[in-house]
Amino acid sequence: MIYRDFYQHLLEHFSQPVELFTGVRKQGFTLYSEQGVLYIRNSKNNIRRLGREDVDAFIARFEETGSVLPRDYQDVTFNSSYLLAIMKYISNVNNEKMGIFRFYSQENADSEQQYHLWLKNNPEGYVLNIPKRGEGKGSASVGDLTCLHASRCDAINNQRSYSQPQPFTGGDYFKVCGNSLAALEDEALRITQLQSIRRCNRCLTQVKESQRTD
Ligand SMILES: [Zn+2]
Incomplete structure (x- = not known):
């Protein structure tokens, strides 16, 4: 993904308010843009401006480190938890455009049913268990x-x-699914920061490396 002028991208994407959740504390907030500025409304209805300089500093650090931990951004912005949630949301939107879907119970109460539906509709697809x-x-x-x-x-x-009512996406594991093994593997490398994926x-013993070019 190219993050050039990410602020402009966010202004356009959030011209309609979107509700998001921070990763660690699961705090709900709303992100919206108004007259060329981004605003965050938190769960207590307090509104704070999210400036271009905050976003640019965050993106520069993100491109350098790829970290998803708020503490790795605390010296460049006070809004790291919000910005990480925004990044995750945008990357999910981009993934869904490419046919990659994420099934994770804490992010979506229907994840288990949606996962089974995806499997049913994509019998030739691939699943990352993580x-x-x-x-x-x-x-x-x-x-x-x-x-x-x-x-x-x-x-x-x-x-x-x-024994667990949501064994596939509700316990210790979640699933990321797609029909392109190469695209799913790239996403797996990105979200785990691993060097290779098992x-x-x-x-998958029959799948040859040559299929990486699909
Ligand atoms: Zn298997």
Whole structure:
């Protein structure tokens, strides 16, 4: 993604107010633009201006580090939690345009049903299974637990009975799905900050590297 003149992009995108949530504390807020300026209205109805200089400083740091942790931005902006939530929202919108969908119970109460619907409608698709605590971490343990599968794989698509009501997207793991393995793998590298993503040795052994060019 190119972040050149991200502020202008946000002004246009948020000409209609959008409700968002910060990542860590799950605080709701509304982002909107008015006469060339962005504003944040928080859950207590306080309004603060989100200036171009804040956004530019944030983007410069983001491009340098790729970090999704607010503390890595605290020296450049007071609005890091909001800006990270905005980035995540924009990247989800862009992903959905490319056919990549994210199913995560804390972000969407219907994630489990929507995940099963996606599998049903995309039998030739691919699924990234990833621990919720793994976003942006890039650690070896996250690498061991993160895995790409085919839609039909029994590991991510089965009807066993589970004690947990949302076993696929409501527990420790969430899913990111798409019909292009290459695009999904790129997204997996971006969100985990890992160097490579494991492929399931039951369902993806037949997929050759050459399919990366699709
Ligand atoms: Zn598999």
